[in-house]
Amino acid sequence: MSAYIKLKQIFREASLSSDIAGILHWDMSTMMPANSRNQRAEQLAYLSKLSHDKVSTNEVRDLIFEAKNEDLNENDLRNLSEIEREYKLASSVPSDLVEKISRTSAKCEGEWQEARKNSDFNLIKKSLDELIKLVKEESNILGKVFAVSPYEALVNKFEPGSNTKLIANIFNDLQQFLTPLIDTIIEKQKSQKILPIQNKISESLQKDIAKYIMKIIGFDFKRGRLDKSIHPFCGGSTNDVRITTRYNEDNPFSSLDGVMHETGHALYEQNLPEKWSHQPVGKSRGMAMHESQSLMIEMQITRSQSFKKFLSTILKDKFNIVDNAYKSENLYLLGTRVEKSYIRVESDEVTYPLHIILRFNLERKIFNNEISVKDIPEAWNEEYKRLFDKKVDNNTNGCLQDVHWYAGLFGYFPTYSLGALTAAQFASQLRFDQPDLDLNIQKGNFNELIKWLKINIHEKASFFSTNEVLEQVTNSSLNAKYFKNYINNRYL
């Protein structure tokens, strides 16, 4: 058996065990009884150690060396290169540290649910401190191995090849573009006559509507599910993609927007090339690319006027929801309403980057040891005041709102806004390639759109870098001008 085939087997087993962890993690957020948390943390730590140990051995190192001298085709060479990246990432971090991070973050995530419910940062302070210490340890190691700053090493885990200085520049530019614009838009929107949603939609009807639309857009329910959790996510395992949302009966579109976002993630996962299912090159590219797919569906497509026409029609025809507030023009105004919200996941696409900039700035300070864990709530509130000119009223609306940090995910947030820029860039090309796009959306025909995404992005999996894909599809590397144009067009 060739060295490369052996490597493929090893990485296939690692993929199986991370798929298993994906189901356990989904279960933990949707189904698991409260007191199983510690035990689940043990199970996840065990699996995490298992995958880690499997891909970080000297045997893997030697096999990679051998495989490089074997006669491999282009696709296999790309897979080998991803295998090597994973080996390098895994072998540099000791397995007991990986296990500790997994166990501590599972525990911390559980406590966060309580802390968030009670808006009490003290309930989570100790565990978060423990967790951040461990992640710092990891980031220091990775920083040295990859010759970057500790924080940049973390960002690279989620979006390979990112440069935090470049991101800081882009974000700085964005902030300068957005800050005056937001006030202008809010002022402009004051004269809009919007009918508020007064007829509540029950949770179960919201779910039916969400599933109906997911299906029409292309989500395959034979290889996935929709469930409920505190924080919406897209998880599960290869070929079994499970998304979640939360329901608010007073605001049915908060849930639907969330579902559309996660559906964008899910379509990417469901359309990855099956032949390469359990190989590193067959996985989705970085999280910025992933976010571009969720925002493509949520923002570029389902917040458009054409989609609101489609939505209004099906609400009337399929679900008997007849009310002036559910007319398409009103839905469009509701969906493009800009306001300074506390909550990132409920905020509009114009203010959204400011939420990310806040978190990006704080994360850099945490990993540069400029602020300690106990200072997080205050630092959060100060930064929010600076960016939004508004005071945070409690920690549930502040630093306790997102699960990420409490699940050990630092360096993840910037990928959200990189994704927004990438989505706008793809969408500009898509509209050029498909002049009938809006007509099709209005008719509820998403086939061509999804086919375009599948061929141009999803099926490319990790065969190319994010930047290569951008160049292939749009003839340009990442450029914020597309996002700015898009925002100007939609909101001014």
Added chain:
Amino acid sequence: MSAYIKLKQIFREASLSSDIAGILHWDMSTMMPANSRNQRAEQLAYLSKLSHDKVSTNEVRDLIFEAKNEDLNENDLRNLSEIEREYKLASSVPSDLVEKISRTSAKCEGEWQEARKNSDFNLIKKSLDELIKLVKEESNILGKVFAVSPYEALVNKFEPGSNTKLIANIFNDLQQFLTPLIDTIIEKQKSQKILPIQNKISESLQKDIAKYIMKIIGFDFKRGRLDKSIHPFCGGSTNDVRITTRYNEDNPFSSLDGVMHETGHALYEQNLPEKWSHQPVGKSRGMAMHESQSLMIEMQITRSQSFKKFLSTILKDKFNIVDNAYKSENLYLLGTRVEKSYIRVESDEVTYPLHIILRFNLERKIFNNEISVKDIPEAWNEEYKRLFDKKVDNNTNGCLQDVHWYAGLFGYFPTYSLGALTAAQFASQLRFDQPDLDLNIQKGNFNELIKWLKINIHEKASFFSTNEVLEQVTNSSLNAKYFKNYINNRYL
């Protein structure tokens, strides 16, 4: 580190991985989208191989040898003895056979769901044949290692120390006792005035009632769940016990009885000694003991007149179900109705042993190579005719009704009736120890009862054999007279 401590760590990891498999298996039967089946089969096979490989190494063999010379207390010695039994079971069966059985049975179980729905044995014939060949291979190996017949080796996997000749004798005696009795009881019950249930109870209300009663009896929802599946089961993992049922709106008690049965299993699991959670000696004893606990709750307790009084009261007071059919005396008559049913899980406790005897006889024939897979439907129907004097109308009511064989579980069925005998023996002692039992049940006070089960049975885990526990609690080894007395008292 002592050899024994090392062994404890190894078996702890094996327990973690079988706990993970428990959750994946639960998910497969309750939540998983249809097309994930093959992938789930791969995941389960991977975990199964993992636990198997972990406990069957030469290192484990050597550690057991060393540990025997270490200074261990009584509890640790018992644990070591269970460790050795598991090692012997695992090391004698090659790991690729274990993996094949796991993969084939997951696949076969999926196809069974289709076959059962369509009442079409042909849909499953090929996979079942493949599966039985593999289980035969396993049983031949185990038979040689433990110097018993291949079929006895399988029964011993589920109930250590059982003797199939003894079981055959007991079953023969039972059959002779039951066959004339059943006709007598049916004749006697003809004059009973039973009001049929005409007011349907919705699935969601049935679920609420079931959960209410589970909670009162002592099921801990912080360490467990109730869900829905085709075939009711008790699964999940240590400290996270998940039971399922199926609902029939026309017959709400079919679901409630199922829930009570699985609650009995679940209480056993939830009351195992936490200190020994992941060690072999801390697991539940054999499946006959397990079944004695489910039947204790389902038959001995919740089919009693006193429980029906309690049930009737809460249906009225808590759930506003007022109807003469839901009066306690009528519920009692409904719950003790004897008839010759096709379906084992829906049949009464008097005819139940005949269903088991049918399966036991067929299993012995399959493993003695007296019948082949293609002959199963006919052999089933013939045996049913012989025992029940009635013709099976279709395979869903015949050999496709139970999941067991299609999940690779042969030798499991006899434990159901051994459990019924054991439950009757325990119950006889319980009623002697607690003269107020019925009064307490009627008032909905189950504390003393559960405490008795916990101390006398649950907490003993695998520290003693089933027979030792019987002797300790009832001063007698297994004796069918208790069951016969109980049936005579309740039904004549």
